[in-house]
Amino acid sequence: MAVLDIDFTPAEQLDLQDLNQHVLKAEYAIRGAIPMRAEQIQDQINLDPESVPFDRITTANIGNPQQLQQKPLTFSRQVVSVLQYPDMLQHRDALVKSGAFNADALDRAQVLLDKIGGSVGAYSSSQGVYGIRETVAKYITDRDEGEPASPADIFLTDGATRGVTYLLSLLCKGPEVGVLIPIPQYPVYTASLTLYNTTAIPYYLDEKSGWSTDAREIEQQIQGAIAKGVKPSVIVVINPGNPTGSVLKPEVMEDIVTLAAKYGMVILADEVYQENVFSEERKFYSFKRVLRDLQRRHPQVYQNVQLASIHSTSKGVFGECGQRGGYLELIGFKKSVREMILKLASLSICAVVTGQAMVDLMVCPPAEGDESYELDKTERQNIHDTLKQRGELLYDTFQSLEGIECQKPQGAMYLFPRLKFPPRVLEEAKKADMQPDEFYCHALLEATGICVVPGTGFGQEEGTSHLRTTFLAPGTEWIQKWKTFHQDFYSKYNN
Amino acid sequence: MAVLDIDFTPAEQLDLQDLNQHVLKAEYAIRGAIPMRAEQIQDQINLDPESVPFDRITTANIGNPQQLQQKPLTFSRQVVSVLQYPDMLQHRDALVKSGAFNADALDRAQVLLDKIGGSVGAYSSSQGVYGIRETVAKYITDRDEGEPASPADIFLTDGATRGVTYLLSLLCKGPEVGVLIPIPQYPVYTASLTLYNTTAIPYYLDEKSGWSTDAREIEQQIQGAIAKGVKPSVIVVINPGNPTGSVLKPEVMEDIVTLAAKYGMVILADEVYQENVFSEERKFYSFKRVLRDLQRRHPQVYQNVQLASIHSTSKGVFGECGQRGGYLELIGFKKSVREMILKLASLSICAVVTGQAMVDLMVCPPAEGDESYELDKTERQNIHDTLKQRGELLYDTFQSLEGIECQKPQGAMYLFPRLKFPPRVLEEAKKADMQPDEFYCHALLEATGICVVPGTGFGQEEGTSHLRTTFLAPGTEWIQKWKTFHQDFYSKYNN
Incomplete structure (x- = not known):
């Protein structure tokens, strides 16, 4: 039986002022306001696909290649798959004969299991x-x-x-x-x-x-x-x-x-x-x-x-x-x-x-001469080449547009173009209580479903506007939509 | 070409006083001095097995069942194995026919993959x-x-x-x-x-x-x-x-x-x-x-x-x-x-x-009627029963010993017995600049290879001594060794 008396005025719930204020102040734009709005829109699409003028969110806010259909490297996934279920090594012949696994992946898994001490669950x-x-x-x-x-x-x-x-x-x-x-x-x-x-x-x-x-x-x-x-x-x-x-x-x-x-x-x-x-x-x-x-x-x-x-x-x-x-x-x-x-x-x-x-x-990928070597090498090369092409394509598109200036990509998986807005954009952004680049990125998301992060989230020189976009999304359709949006945005606010 | 002059007195390396003092003060005994000493001894065994009076470390300091040969549940590992390499679903017949995988594990993996969005790598x-x-x-x-x-x-x-x-x-x-x-x-x-x-x-x-x-x-x-x-x-x-x-x-x-x-x-x-x-x-x-x-x-x-x-x-x-x-x-x-x-x-x-x-x-384990249900249920029951038996065995051993008092285990995977030491232990511990329970746990480790954590690491009433041990280690040999050590320790310091 409980022993305490319940005749008291209950305390209030915690509120923001009760919390560590440093947590409140910390900002992380990669998963900030615009990506959160994108998640809302995605939920809306799931409920009623007709409610927005596009059929999906293009997530260019975060470097998340496999969300955008980049295929994992076969060899490494075969190995980790065995690590999760080492009992399958008892069926080695069937796995190899059926073509489900390469033998060198099974061998590598055994080496890793020994290093780990037998179980990835420890x-x-x-x-x-x-x-x-x-x-x-x-x-x-x-x-x-x-x-x-x-x-x-x-x-x-x-x-x-x-x-x-x-x-x-x-x-x-x-x-x-x-x-x-x-x-x-x-x-x-x-x-x-x-x-x-x-x-x-x-x-x-x-x-x-x-x-x-x-x-x-x-x-x-x-x-x-x-x-x-x-x-x-x-x-x-x-x-x-x-x-x-x-x-x-x-x-x-x-x-x-x-x-x-x-x-x-x-x-x-x-x-x-x-x-x-x-x-x-x-x-x-x-x-x-x-x-x-x-x-x-x-x-x-x-x-x-x-x-x-x-x-x-x-x-x-x-x-x-x-x-x-x-x-x-x-x-x-x-x-x-x-x-x-x-x-x-x-x-x-x-x-x-x-x-x-x-x-x-x-x-430590498969070495030359290993059964999985050629496939692994080809997969790595293809991903590298695809990323390079996508980066260049997006860069070329930005080069062709008014009001956007972009440095040539050397590495990573992002472009960080500068946006030069007509004065009316600055006014409209102010009215909406946003920075101009936030205003642009919100408009881009609502019109096309493309989710990018405004430069304000990364820091930028006072008075400049940028955005960060990954160049991971496949296809050219999204780039075309962005191009059209950009042109419409500038012609709307240039007047 | 580098532009800066290198004609300066180089700064010192960081020292402890330059660091966040809260990190310095934090203590985590589960991986503290005694477990660290156990790792050293393990290295020593690897180099020269004859250098210590036992053949292995028994890690009873941390609840890490699979390090101590507890087998993972088959169904869950089959599923996660497929999540790591979904291409194997294309070889469904071969996997099932060979007995390497149960069909319901493959099905569950597909359901989970759909929930996750296609790749555990995103x-x-x-x-x-x-x-x-x-x-x-x-x-x-x-x-x-x-x-x-x-x-x-x-x-x-x-x-x-x-x-x-x-x-x-x-x-x-x-x-x-x-x-x-x-x-x-x-x-x-x-x-x-x-x-x-x-x-x-x-x-x-x-x-x-x-x-x-x-x-x-x-x-x-x-x-x-x-x-x-x-x-x-x-x-x-x-x-x-x-x-x-x-x-x-x-x-x-x-x-x-x-x-x-x-x-x-x-x-x-x-x-x-x-x-x-x-x-x-x-x-x-x-x-x-x-x-x-x-x-x-x-x-x-x-x-x-x-x-x-x-x-x-x-x-x-x-x-x-x-x-x-x-x-x-x-x-x-x-x-x-x-x-x-x-x-x-x-x-x-x-x-x-x-x-x-x-x-x-x-x-959400396999449900009654599913192909993997019986196996999964049996595996779960066996692990539960084994843990219960091991807990009781260790408890019974402590009951039989002088100077150690233990509460009957109701749950979790630990015992936290109290140690009542003869005055000479307190004196020896003081000389060694240790708490009495640290002194006992160090001696236990050096004599038997059994690694447990002294009660000081968990907090205890002033003037009392305890230790925490898991009851996960298989077999009875380690318990027997502990018993012998304990009896020797008490007869040594009772005189």
């Missing part, structure tokens, strides 16, 4: 399965043309974001700490800084020169922050750029490493688009490689530089977003600091084990 | 796949004998911990906010409160009466906190208890709901062990069911009560820890507050999609 160590971290270290060594990497430096994480979270929640000790953020940026960075009550120090990328990064601009911002009593502790660099698609040159990266050495800033290198380089003139260089090279040339100057690099199974040609695979490589940190990262990881016990396996498969 | 909505949330709502409705549940109230999360993190990071606005925590408790709660710089208000469970919860003890703690200027905003209840294994009676739960109504506290109901009830005399009642019943009887009193219930695929008979499946059900929150939870979820985009599918399979 927690792994909090840093991640050791044998998978070995594979990642080998990949990094090869990628960086022989710069050694160690499994001890690799942390397997649920997607790349989790690595960012561990690092920033450890380094952000309050508003007196500053984190340099490129503008425009991927908004998970500013949102995290708001959550952790730490100061964002913006540095501006130069649109005119293809969104290039200028070390002198960065140093100016550093000095401005120091003058205001803020200590710059971290510099975030996204390479290839999100949302800009720009690919950094090694000499610019050297300058960034120099600033990190001079001011004691951790470099947080968001390198999740390292496989998405589409320009013939650019090549991806990792920050690790640039750092190691500088350390060889000037050991005294660069010996203390601390670098954290993140990568993910969600992008590249893998596009396995829903699998939540990723890793973090930590270079140059003191042991005591790394132990704190491990403690944060241990609080969520471990990253999803199949996601860890996906990381292994991403960085 | 991000889902941040709240989780709608069709899976529908399945969860149906499960909750059945479990609570008809109390309706809605998919709109369900959030699919990466394991249960993520749900806890969302909620606490939203509600913990600073040290003026208090969160009631049972002592002993699962240490992720105190660790989170330390991270979020919020005040833990301990309430003590009564060991003598099988770790029961007393509402008057809780109200006393609430009033003490208020007197110190701390507002109690959340009460954490773990039912069945971790580490205590105790199962709450509905009348005690009614009192807790009454306190929540009176003081405006959110009830955070950790119900991850809801399937792990082993005592004939106890039955699991959900907080939701108790709340709805009270709301019917006294609507005015209970209308504002806010409840968050978490569940996970990691425990029960599923034991799918590495799959990171879980859900959070939110009851009675304002829409604006729920939107903030959704914002936090959207910052990590979505929970792993196969983990979401695992939740669906956990709560």
Whole structure:
């Protein structure tokens, strides 16, 4: 029998003022107002397809390739399928004979199962399965043309974001700490800084020169922050750029490493688009490689530089977003600091084990001579080529339109064109209590079902307007619809 | 060419004092000093099996059933295997004829694929796949004998911990906010409160009466906190208890709901062990069911009560820890507050999609008449019975030993016995700069390879000593070794 008296005035429900105010202030436009409106419209289409002037939402707001019919790589999916049901290895002959599975996928699954300890249903160590971290270290060594990497430096994480979270929640000790953020940026960075009550120090990328990064601009911002009593502790660099698609040159990266050495800033290198380089003139260089090279040339100057690099199974040609695979490589940190990262990881016990396996498969595809090699290679090449073509097609379309200016895509999976609006758009936006780019993106969504994110969500220079769109959606119909919308929008507001 | 000058004194590496001090202070004993020492010993065994007096580590520190040879449920693994490689559905006949797969698993996989939108490699909505949330709502409705549940109230999360993190990071606005925590408790709660710089208000469970919860003890703690200027905003209840294994009676739960109504506290109901009830005399009642019943009887009193219930695929008979499946059900929150939870979820985009599918399979097994029904039922029953037997065996062993007192296990997968040490143990522990229970657990590990967690990691009444052990490890050999160790330990220090 309950013992307490119920003769009291009940307390109220929680309201916004009772909550952590930093959560309230954090903004994440990728899944913000426009994508939410798009979900509403999708529900409306499901109930009554005639109620809107298009038959589906085109989700160009988020890099989610498999939502847009990109097929997963066969080999990796065969392997993870076996990991989920190892009993099928007892039916090896039937599986291979029927053509359902390649034999080398079954073999690779057995190797991975042994690394994992027998079941993807068991927690792994909090840093991640050791044998998978070995594979990642080998990949990094090869990628960086022989710069050694160690499994001890690799942390397997649920997607790349989790690595960012561990690092920033450890380094952000309050508003007196500053984190340099490129503008425009991927908004998970500013949102995290708001959550952790730490100061964002913006540095501006130069649109005119293809969104290039200028070390002198960065140093100016550093000095401005120091003058205001803020200590710059971290510099975030996204390479290839999100949302800009720009690919950094090694000499610019050297300058960034120099600033990190001079001011004691951790470099947080968001390198999740390292496989998405589409320009013939650019090549991806990792920050690790640039750092190691500088350390060889000037050991005294660069010996203390601390670098954290993140990568993910969600992008590249893998596009396995829903699998939540990723890793973090930590270079140059003191042991005591790394132990704190491990403690944060241990609080969520471990990253999803199949996601860890996906990381292994991403960085170690079938080798030449393996049964699955040709198919895997062809699938990877096709996805790469398709992305490149789609990016170029969308870029060419923007080039043909009035009021829109776009930098040529070098990498990643986004375009971030600038919109120059007639004065009437600015007036109408103001009336609707929106920024002009929000006004345009809302109108685009309502007219065509195309969902993109306004530049305000990424940060942009005062007085400019942009939008970010992925170039993942298949076909040309959506691009044609966008073109028509754009022309109508400009002729409507030009008068 | 790099443009910056390198003629400067390089900055130092980060040190502990540069970090977020809340992270430094957070403690998580489940993966703390003793489990870390166990990992070292395991490495040592791998290098030189002769170097320690046992052949393996017995990990009884963490509820990780599949690490200890618990077999996953066949039906659910067949389904998720197909989700990873849907192309195999084209070979349906061969798969079924060979006996590798049951036909109903292939059918269920197709249903789930349709719900998910075709690929587990695409991000889902941040709240989780709608069709899976529908399945969860149906499960909750059945479990609570008809109390309706809605998919709109369900959030699919990466394991249960993520749900806890969302909620606490939203509600913990600073040290003026208090969160009631049972002592002993699962240490992720105190660790989170330390991270979020919020005040833990301990309430003590009564060991003598099988770790029961007393509402008057809780109200006393609430009033003490208020007197110190701390507002109690959340009460954490773990039912069945971790580490205590105790199962709450509905009348005690009614009192807790009454306190929540009176003081405006959110009830955070950790119900991850809801399937792990082993005592004939106890039955699991959900907080939701108790709340709805009270709301019917006294609507005015209970209308504002806010409840968050978490569940996970990691425990029960599923034991799918590495799959990171879980859900959070939110009851009675304002829409604006729920939107903030959704914002936090959207910052990590979505929970792993196969983990979401695992939740669906956990709560909706094959139905009577389905091809896989008998096998699935037998597997579930066997796991349940095995756990029960292992718990009882370990309990009986503790009963037979000097200096150890243990409450009869009612649920969960742990025992939390009390250790009464001879004075010499206390002296030796002091010399070793350890708590007495740490001293015992270290000695147990070094002598037998059995890894358990000292009671200090969970909180315990001043002057008492405990340890937490899972009862998942198979066989009786480890129990025999423990018994011998214990007897030797006591005879050594009794003199």
